[in-house]
Amino acid sequence: MLTATPLLVLVMTGEVKTYRALKIITMDGQNPGASHVAVRAGKILAVGGKALESKYGEADAVFAEHILVPGFVEAHAHASEGMIWKLPYVGFYDRMHPDGQVFRGCTTVDALVARLVELEQALATQHEALFAWGYDSIYFSDKPMRRDLDRVSTSRPVVLFHTSLHLITVNSVALELAGITRDNRVEGVYVDDAGEPNGELAEVAAMFPVLRVVGDPVFDVGYAAEDVRRFGRACHRAGITTASDLYSDLEPDVLDTFDAVTREPDFPARIVPALATTRFNLERLRGRLTEISGRGHDRLYLGSVKIVTDGAIAGFSARVRQPYLNGIENGVWYEAPQKIREMIRALHPTGVRLHIHVNGDEASELVLQIFEEVVAASGPRQRHVLEHAQMMDADQLARAKRLGLVVNFFANHTYYWGDQHRDATVGAEIAARMNPARTALDLGLDVALHSDAPVTPLGPLFCMWCAVNRHTATGRDLGPEQRISPDEALRAVTLAPAIGMGMDDRVGSISPGKYADFTLLDRDPLGVEPMRIRDIRVLGTMLGGAWQPAVSPSASR
Amino acid sequence: MIPLSVIGGFLGAGKTTFLNRLINQADAPRCAILVNDFGDIAVDERLVAQHGGDTITLKNGCVCCSLGNDLGRSLSRVLDGDNPPQRIIVEASGVSNPGRIMDIGRISPELQADGVIVIVDTAALQAQLADRWIAATVTAQLASADLLLLSKLDIAATRVRDEVVARLREKFSDTPVAQDSEHSWQLLAELAPTETGPAFFVEPHFGFTARSVVSERRLDLQRLRRWMQRRDDVYRIKGWARLANDDYGLLQVVGKNLAWETIPASDDDGMRLVVIGRGELPGSGAICDAVCVGD
Numbered sequence: 001m002l003t004a005t006p007l008l009v010l011v012m013t014g015e016v017k018t019y020r021a022l023k024i025i026t027m028d029g030q031n032p033g034a035s036h037v038a039v040r041a042g043k044i045l046a047v048g049g050k051a052l053e054s055k056y057g058e059a060d061a062v063f064a065e066h067i068l069v070p071g072f073v074e075a076h077a078h079a080s081e082g083m084i085w086k087l088p089y090v091g092f093y094d095r096m097h098p099d100g101q102v103f104r105g106c107t108t109v110d111a112l113v114a115r116l117v118e119l120e121q122a123l124a125t126q127h128e129a130l131f132a133w134g135y136d137s138i139y140f141s142d143k144p145m146r147r148d149l150d151r152v153s154t155s156r157p158v159v160l161f162h163t164s165l166h167l168i169t170v171n172s173v174a175l176e177l178a179g180i181t182r183d184n185r186v187e188g189v190y191v192d193d194a195g196e197p198n199g200e201l202a203e204v205a206a207m208f209p210v211l212r213v214v215g216d217p218v219f220d221v222g223y224a225a226e227d228v229r230r231f232g233r234a235c236h237r238a239g240i241t242t243a244s245d246l247y248s249d250l251e252p253d254v255l256d257t258f259d260a261v262t263r264e265p266d267f268p269a270r271i272v273p274a275l276a277t278t279r280f281n282l283e284r285l286r287g288r289l290t291e292i293s294g295r296g297h298d299r300l301y302l303g304s305v306k307i308v309t310d311g312a313i314a315g316f317s318a319r320v321r322q323p324y325l326n327g328i329e330n331g332v333w334y335e336a337p338q339k340i341r342e343m344i345r346a347l348h349p350t351g352v353r354l355h356i357h358v359n360g361d362e363a364s365e366l367v368l369q370i371f372e373e374v375v376a377a378s379g380p381r382q383r384h385v386l387e388h389a390q391m392m393d394a395d396q397l398a399r400a401k402r403l404g405l406v407v408n409f410f411a412n413h414t415y416y417w418g419d420q421h422r423d424a425t426v427g428a429e430i431a432a433r434m435n436p437a438r439t440a441l442d443l444g445l446d447v448a449l450h451s452d453a454p455v456t457p458l459g460p461l462f463c464m465w466c467a468v469n470r471h472t473a474t475g476r477d478l479g480p481e482q483r484i485s486p487d488e489a490l491r492a493v494t495l496a497p498a499i500g501m502g503m504d505d506r507v508g509s510i511s512p513g514k515y516a517d518f519t520l521l522d523r524d525p526l527g528v529e530p531m532r533i534r535d536i537r538v539l540g541t542m543l544g545g546a547w548q549p550a551v552s553p554s555a556s557r
Numbered sequence: 558m559i560p561l562s563v564i565g566g567f568l569g570a571g572k573t574t575f576l577n578r579l580i581n582q583a584d585a586p587r588c589a590i591l592v593n594d595f596g597d598i599a600v601d602e603r604l605v606a607q608h609g610g611d612t613i614t615l616k617n618g619c620v621c622c623s624l625g626n627d628l629g630r631s632l633s634r635v636l637d638g639d640n641p642p643q644r645i646i647v648e649a650s651g652v653s654n655p656g657r658i659m660d661i662g663r664i665s666p667e668l669q670a671d672g673v674i675v676i677v678d679t680a681a682l683q684a685q686l687a688d689r690w691i692a693a694t695v696t697a698q699l700a701s702a703d704l705l706l707l708s709k710l711d712i713a714a715t716r717v718r719d720e721v722v723a724r725l726r727e728k729f730s731d732t733p734v735a736q737d738s739e740h741s742w743q744l745l746a747e748l749a750p751t752e753t754g755p756a757f758f759v760e761p762h763f764g765f766t767a768r769s770v771v772s773e774r775r776l777d778l779q780r781l782r783r784w785m786q787r788r789d790d791v792y793r794i795k796g797w798a799r800l801a802n803d804d805y806g807l808l809q810v811v812g813k814n815l816a817w818e819t820i821p822a823s824d825d826d827g828m829r830l831v832v833i834g835r836g837e838l839p840g841s842g843a844i845c846d847a848v849c850v851g852d
Contacts, residue, residue, distance in 0.1 A: 179666040186660035205660030208629045212636075212665070220630060249626065279626065284596045330693060333652045336568035337690040366690060 014041040017545070018052055020059035021068040023524060026510040027495045037068070039516040042544035047510055062547065067524045069490065070509050071241025071517030071541055072460035075408045075497030076355075076387055076450035079245040079258075079271065082231030083218055084133055084454045088119050090160065091134030093416070093473070095457055098234035100551060106135075109144045116152040129157040129174070129214040136163045137200065138314060138420050145192065146172050146199030157214045163455055164315060167202045170210055175199065178209035223254050228261040228271075236268035236548060238458040239519035239538035242498070242507050246306050246355055246387065248273040250292055262299040268541060268548050270299045270517075272501055274306035274355050277335065282346050289352065298515075298544070301503065304353040306387075307343055308334040310363040313390060313425055313434075314417050318360030320391065325427050331360055341370045348374045353502050354384040355408075361391035368396055371403045380404045385448070385500040390434045391426075394443070397436065401443045406500035409435040411449040411466040411492075412456040414479075418472030432479035437467050441488055448497040449489065460493035464525065465534035467492065486526045486533060516545040558669040558818075559636070560644045561662035565655025566676035567685060567695050571708035571737065572648055573597045575676055579646070580604075580621055587618035589635045589642035593650050595623035624648070628658065636667055644671070652694055656701025669818075675702035676737065679713040682721050699729055708737040731792050733833060770830040770841040774849040775801045776808070781848040782815060790838065796830035797822075801850045 017039050024034040026047055036052040036059055038045040046052055053059050082098065089095050089103045090112055096102050106112035112135070120130050130153065137143040149158045149171035157174035161167075175181070175197055182195050188206030192198040201207050235243045248254065250273060262271055275292070277285055289303065296302040310331055311317020316324050317331040334357075335343075344367075347354060358364040364386060371384070385406045386392070390413060392400070400407060413421070413435060421431035440447045449463040467489045472478050484492070498508025506515050520539040528536065540549035566572050576590060581601050592598055598621055600613055607614040611623035620642065624631050628647070635645060645668070649655040655673045662670035675698050678685070685695045699705065705725055710718060725734050776798035785791060794810040797820075805822035808815075808830065832844060839847070 180664065184664060184666075186664045187657065188660065189664070203657065204627075204629050205657060205664060208632070208661050209665050211629055212633055212667070216630065219627065279593070279623075281594055281597065284594070287596075332654075333691070333694060336651045339568055339651070362690075 016040045016045060016056040018056045018059040019063050019068070020050075020053075020061060021063040021520075022066055024068045024510060025070075025490065025524075025526060027070050027491055028509040028511040031511070034510070037510060037516070037518075039545045042516055042546075044510060044512050044514050044516050046512055063520055066539055067521040068510070068518050069521060069525070070494040071507065071515075071519050071543065072239045072493050073448075073495075073497040073501070073503075073508055074235065074238075074240045074243040074450060074453070074458060074460065075385075075448040075493075075500060076246050076410075077243055077453040077458060078247060079223075079228060079231045079243075079273070080218075081234055081454040081458060082227040082229070083223065085230060086218055086221075086227075087131045087133045087161065088115075089134040090115055090132040091163065092136060092139040095134065096237070098230045098237065100237065107139075109140065109142060109148050112144055113148055113151050116149070116158065120152050120156070120158070123156070127156050129159055129217075131159050131161065131214075131217050133161040133218075134163055135160040135169065137167070137169065138417070138424070143200075144169060146170065146175060146197070149199060157210070159210065159214055161218075164312065166315060167200065168207050168210065169200050171199065174210050174214065177213045180206075180209055223257050225257055225261050228258055229264075229267070231271075232261070232267050232269050234453070234458050236541055237538065237550065239460060239521070239541055240269055240458060241517040241519065241541050241543050242270040242272065242501070242503065243458075244355075244497075244501060245271055245273040247276045247308070248306075249279065250275050250288065250302070255292060255295060258300060259295060259297075263297065266546075266548065267299060268543055270301065270507070270515075270543070272301040272304065272503070274304040275302075276306045276308070277339075277343055278308060281339075282342055285343070286346075301501070304355060304501070305343075305347060306355045306357065307340060308357040309340055309367060310334060310358065310360050313359055313413075314420060316425065318391070319362040319366075320360040320426070321362045321365070322426075322430075324425055326424070330362070333363075337366055340366065341373075344370050345374050345377075348381060348384070349378045351382055353382050355387050355500075356384065357387045358392075359388045359390055361393065361396065364389060364392045364396050368399050368403070371405065372399070375403050382502060383446075383499060387450075388452075391430065392436065392440075393433065394436070394439050397440050397443050397445060400440075401445050406446045406448060406496065407440050408448040408450055408497065408500055409437055409440075409467070409492075410452055411435055411437070411463045412451055414466050414470050415462075415473050416456055418470075418478040419474050419476065422472075422476075422478065433482070434479065435467070436479075436482050437484045437488075437492070438482040441484055446496045446499050447484075447488070447492050448500050449492040450497070459534075461521075461525065461536050461538070462534050463493055464489035465530075468530045468533060486530060489533075490525055516542055518542040558667060559642065560671035561659070561668045562644065562646045562671045563649055563655040563659045563662075563673045564646060564676065565649040565653070565658075565673060565698050565701065566651070566706075566708075567678065567681075567691065567698060568651030569681070570651070570676040570678040572651075572676055574708070575674075575706070575737065576646070576648060580615065580619060586643050587640075588620075588644045588646060589638075590619065590621045590646045590648070591624045591628075591631050591635065592621060592648045593624050595621075618642075628661070632661065632668075649698075652691075654694075654697050654701055656697075659701070672703045673701055674704045674706055675699055676706045676708050677721065677725070678709050679707045679718055679721050680709045682724075683717070686724075696728075699725065699732075702729070702732050705729065705732050705734045706737045707734065710736060733793075767834075768832045768838050768841050768844060770796075770828060770832060770844050772828045772841075772845050772849065774828060774845055775799050776828060776848060777801065777850045778815070778817060780850075781810070784847045785810060785815070788834070790836050791832060791834035793833040794830055795833075796828070797826065798828040798830060799826070 038056045093105045158171040160169045188202040190200040310319040316328045388410045389407045422428045495508035498504040522537040606616045613621045662668045806819040
């Protein structure tokens, strides 16, 4: 019988720590269930049963009553989740601040006005503008207008940022200061039946005169270290140990901030920013990739690229193959198809991983055609990700599978906008087919799920709940044929996104050699009633072997 | 109010070439040029006063800045600078609708909408309008133009050019079509008269005529409106004039829309208008008789 030789003991430097849990769900097909995990130098040394204790010593019982899963991997979020909370939240749905305070949803115009009045009274100076975010007019049949906001203040500007940030709703003072009247308006300045601007201003031109007067309280300022820390806290609270930041310019000062903050000893997540192509041509994109290479470390992963091809379905700006219900023929391209082709053609052979935003099915069609050309010419290489991929059909998914692409569905849409997609954007038939995780899994694709925070809240358990149950916010079934199992859903928020991000060699499952990144849950997501998955609590996370318990949420408001 | 012009056109149409010419013209009026892709801007080093980050300052007072991700924020930065420009030129991205960008100039009290130039890749247009992915995008861009500027004439066959001109004139009959030339500034000035006076048409234009009207007579806005309603061959008038009540101001007429803005002037400033239309327009004396206060 072999025993450890002195040489082996020498190599095994670093203290080994063993943990036991009620159950460990590894997401590792070779070893799906376990009770013990041994950790050394921030990485997983071994996964197994009680026998690990005889090898590595008695297990720490801190997790003993609970369920350990791989640290969640948020496949598509934005670090601006850490910025936007500088403003008070007034959205329709309850939402938790990164520091745990729960803001109750404002579900009626009166509730919204009451909340704003409260906020208005707390403002320090007499004429400063009141800002709030998270509002979405799509949820209101009697949507709030300038007259409602005039109930909040007739002396200071009131400015509500919609969740999409493409729209604001303002009061009369703001319109007056901006000089917007029935005679001075452009497309995007919405009017009431009498032809007067109703306070809703869409897109840059209509918003400009107002923001010019009141300032943009969020994005004028840029990233501060505290914003990145706040994003980290939001991730930690949701059980996320690896989070993408899927649209970044990575300007030198932004990169410096991210670099410094993610190196702070207690920063709780690995951040994966993707460089956005929007502002660059190919040559300069390559230049920027070269500039940032070597700046990454084990909590900051650089080098992937984000291409945004089209808009959003709820904004009628996604590129679709059939017109929208309201008669809008089609959405818009955010990049020229020929530039998208040029970028993919040039970057695929260099190994750069591409995250390609395709909301509408015409956008996914374009990108599939490009990949078919590119893969035919230079072969399959690194896996790329189709982001959102909301309207892909079975034929497109089959082609994506052949091309080795990963699909990352916007699962939360089913809940937050499912009713609206059915009634207002694309209709019941298409809405039922959106985010088709079942079809994709049956075709053998790697399927990830995401929140797109701050568009919807960070929360992999909630993404799982959406894909498993496919309920809209009003409790209706939407495309139950596309439901997936809790096990499949858990893979879609752990290992599958890790594959999509090219990080499955280090995160995404509880497997020897990977980082000791775990999330501790109070109940078993594979065991609870599927409708209870979203009620499971995150008790804390371990990042690289360092345990950080969840901080109790403060009181609701 | 600072005049704002927007330069649009699909990816590869020649916007950067146009802008580079604009920037490198040494006698350019002090302007701010906001571009999408800063790296494509090629400024003659002899003209550069300062090169920093995302802004190049030229010796002639022009600045060229990167648009960044937020047009509104970039514009604010320009407007709030120590030395605000005399005019602002924004490059629209290759897929955006320049008309929607120009809405900023239409609505902002600080800005004056001063023309959308859409540059047309003459050699590629026919293919673009037949391309399933981009036909609608390109069409929307063309429709937003105050002036369509044909580029790449050196690589487009004469037959192709003629077909393109015919097609544009059929679809966008109210929009003048001109040939891109070395005279970027004159093309801009034609859209928007500046303090240096209304510029005159840069030849060759395709089927459009211009009349310049210079006179000491007083303009009658009512008569002008009535005259415009009778003349469907006149689609545009720009310039300065004095009214019967002695107000001096800036006049812009596009189709049936007439805009008048009173501005300070010295007593000897007279009427200087450019009238743009189709076919044989009346002579400047006849125009004067039709739109000025009767003797």
